Amino acid sequence: xxxxxxxxxxxxxxxxxxxxxxxxxxxxxxxxxxxxxxxxxxxxxxxxxxxxxxxxxxxxxxxxxxxxxxxxxxxxxxxxxxxxxxxxxxxxxxxxxxxxxxxxxxxxxxxxxxxxxxxxxxxxxxxxxxxxxxxxxxxxxxxxxxxxxxxxxxxxxxxxxxxxxxxxxxxxxxxxxxxxxxxxxxxxxxxxxxxxxxxxxxxxxxxxxxxxxxxxxxxxxxxxxxxxxxxxxxxxxxxxxxxxxxxxxxxxxxxxxxxxxxxxxxxxxxxxxxxxxxxxxxxxxxxxxxxxxxxxxxxxxxxxxxxxxxxxxxxxxxxxxx
Numbered sequence: 001x002x003x004x005x006x007x008x009x010x011x012x013x014x015x016x017x018x019x020x021x022x023x024x025x026x027x028x029x030x031x032x033x034x035x036x037x038x039x040x041x042x043x044x045x046x047x048x049x050x051x052x053x054x055x056x057x058x059x060x061x062x063x064x065x066x067x068x069x070x071x072x073x074x075x076x077x078x079x080x081x082x083x084x085x086x087x088x089x090x091x092x093x094x095x096x097x098x099x100x101x102x103x104x105x106x107x108x109x110x111x112x113x114x115x116x117x118x119x120x121x122x123x124x125x126x127x128x129x130x131x132x133x134x135x136x137x138x139x140x141x142x143x144x145x146x147x148x149x150x151x152x153x154x155x156x157x158x159x160x161x162x163x164x165x166x167x168x169x170x171x172x173x174x175x176x177x178x179x180x181x182x183x184x185x186x187x188x189x190x191x192x193x194x195x196x197x198x199x200x201x202x203x204x205x206x207x208x209x210x211x212x213x214x215x216x217x218x219x220x221x222x223x224x225x226x227x228x229x230x231x232x233x234x235x236x237x238x239x240x241x242x243x244x245x246x247x248x249x250x251x252x253x254x255x256x257x258x259x260x261x262x263x264x265x266x267x268x269x270x271x272x273x274x275x276x277x278x279x280x281x282x283x284x285x286x287x288x289x290x291x292x293x294x295x296x297x298x299x300x301x302x303x304x305x306x307x308x309x310x311x312x313x314x315x316x317x318x319x320x321x322x
Contacts, residue, residue: 075296
């Protein structure tokens with residue numbers, strides 16, 4: 001090797017060593033800001049004492065909106081800042097049951113916005129009106145009184161078909177911050193612009209949705225479909241929700257709606273025995289309640305005229321009071 005080549009090699013080695021000692025490009029301002037934010041999030045456990053006392057002595061678990069059925073009052077509540085998943089097989093009444101829940105929410109003086117990408121607002125409201133009046137054909141007088149009550153309490157996002165997930169989040173922020181909405185219904189997950197086979201996109205959307213619910217102190221009701229099983233005669237569970245496991249992992253509550261189609265089939269065939277006739281028409285199954293201790297099944301009976309679910313077989317259907 002010539003002197004010239006040895007000199008060039010030594011120069012390259014010197015440059016390499018100098019480069020290895022240079023700091024990489026760093027966003028120092030961002031680094032320091034993150035340090036301050038992390039510092040602000042580290043708190044003494046004693047700061048949460050009053051909240052722990054409230055949990056034990058103010059029945060914190062039972063704070064929030066009640067479901068329409070009295071027998072559930074001590075079991076489950078719709079708490080602000082949470083996301084509830086309503087899943088079930090296609091055609092098993094998920095949206096129908098949520099409509100009855102919405103009527104109960106507005107009765108308890110909470111504002112609701114429904115973003116149904118599968119049904120026109122007219123169809124949703126027509127069904128809710130029947131559920132509210134308890135009859136198949138409400139009077140014009142009641143319809144007028146009902147919609148007067150709903151004014152500034154219930155809002156409809158009028159958009160059908162697939163919508164970008166970012167738009168859904170933006171609508172949630174708008175109705176919460178501008179209209180004071182406290183309960184936001186999304187029907188359904190598969191219409192939020194997230195492919196069923198894109199697990200990362202589903203996780204990212206749920207991340208944003210759960211963060212928005214906490215940030216805005218809003219309860220989000222998310223409707224999703226269950227995977228197709230061998231038949232419809234056995235209730236699905238949270239493991240059967242179509243899509244990524246992150247869906248049920250991230251939400252606060254998971255409730256499955258199951259319609260007793262075996263009972264319906266036996267009645268149509270004239271082969272139903274007394275035991276089958278007395279069986280519930282629907283099960284609302286709570287598979288997860290992050291901030292509550294109860295999980296289990298809620299037996300419901302369906303009244304076809306009003307499209308309302310009852311808490312017991314022989315319960316009378318009354319017109320709701322507003």
